[in-house]
Amino acid sequence: MSSVVTVTISPCIDKTITVAQIFPDRKLRCDQPFVQPGGGGINVATVLNRLGINATAVFISGGYAGGFLRHLLDAQHIPYISIEGKQETRENIVIHELSTGKQYRFTMPCGHTAEAEWRACFEAVSLKTAPAYIVISGSMPDDLSPAFFEEFATFAKNKNAQLIIDTSGAALKNALQFSPFLIKPNLGELANLTGVEISSAQQAELAAKALIKNYECKNIVVSLADKGAMMVTKDATYFAKPPKVTVKSTVGAGDSMVAGIIFAIHQGMSLSDSLRFGVACGTAATLNPGTELCYKADAEALFPKVIA
Numbered sequence: 409m410s411s412v413v414t415v416t417i418s419p420c421i422d423k424t425i426t427v428a429q430i431f432p433d434r435k436l437r438c439d440q441p442f443v444q445p446g447g448g449g450i451n452v453a454t455v456l457n458r459l460g461i462n463a464t465a466v467f468i469s470g471g472y473a474g475g476f477l478r479h480l481l482d483a484q485h486i487p488y489i490s491i492e493g494k495q496e497t498r499e500n501i502v503i504h505e506l507s508t509g510k511q512y513r514f515t516m517p518c519g520h521t522a523e524a525e526w527r528a529c530f531e532a533v534s535l536k537t538a539p540a541y542i543v544i545s546g547s548m549p550d551d552l553s554p555a556f557f558e559e560f561a562t563f564a565k566n567k568n569a570q571l572i573i574d575t576s577g578a579a580l581k582n583a584l585q586f587s588p589f590l591i592k593p594n595l596g597e598l599a600n601l602t603g604v605e606i607s608s609a610q611q612a613e614l615a616a617k618a619l620i621k622n623y624e625c626k627n628i629v630v631s632l633a634d635k636g637a638m639m640v641t642k643d644a645t646y647f648a649k650p651p652k653v654t655v656k657s658t659v660g661a662g663d664s665m666v667a668g669i670i671f672a673i674h675q676g677m678s679l680s681d682s683l684r685f686g687v688a689c690g691t692a693a694t695l696n697p698g699t700e701l702c703y704k705a706d707a708e709a710l711f712p713k714v715i716a
Contacts, residue, residue: 448546
């Protein structure tokens with residue numbers, strides 16, 4: 409039985425391509441692409457398994473790309489349950505320009521998710537006797553029914569599992585109605601949720617406390633980019649500032665942070681230390697190029713250097 413089950417409605421294949429310089433209307437010679445399975449929940453499950461937590465990724469996949477996604481997960485020995493979808497699985501592209509060090513990210517849109525498909529995801533999760541955590545993460549179509557979150561929230565409550573949501577837009581607003589254990593917005597997403605302009609950590613803290621009061625969300629982790637993160641609860645606020653490192657890529661850092669927080673809470677760490685370990689995992693992910701995620705050894709080495 410997995411301690412954690414993650415759900416990814418719109419997974420993807422992440423391709424990182426390196427090129428010397430980008431010019432229009434010319435044939436550009438690229439290095440061999442670096443290919444990884446992607447999507448929020450899949451990334452969280454991958455990092456948790458690297459950290460030593462048994463996590464199963466549940467996702468919808470379709471077409472040739474869906475088969476390749478499963479092949480990539482098999483190669484990394486990540487436990488998963490794949491639901492057959494009608495839409496072809498997305499392929500996202502990150503282009504790294506060597507001459508400037510800049511990254512260009514091309515993210516494909518989420519296709520429509522049929523009710524039968526997401527309900528099949530729910531049935532797959534409900535067959536897990538009693539996961540400690542259910543993580544719903546990643547991009548979602550705007551027309552996804554609020555009933556999706558209601559089903560998972562009800563199941564989590566009945567099984568005494570913690571529901572964690574990491575998404576954005578309409579999906580995140582819908583998810584808040586069901587009092588999740590934890591959400592992880594960035595400053596822009598937090599401003600969108602509250603309708604209040606946010607330009608400082610103090611404003612972010614006040615906005616998060618308002619959401620906790622209005623929606624009974626237990627914990628809100630606010631990503632502060634290179635300044636780290638804060639965790640806001642009903643009674644306390646914790647901060648975690650990462651050490652300075654040479655950043656190769658920030659792709660996957662947020663998912664690595666979520667996985668690190670879950671791992672630490674599951675290990676019995678305090679909320680403050682759990683946030684610090686999550687920031688260590690997020691920072692560890694930036695040490696790697698492209699869409700690579702964090703590794704346990706890097707996270708453990710960085711953890712003592714994260715300032716509360």
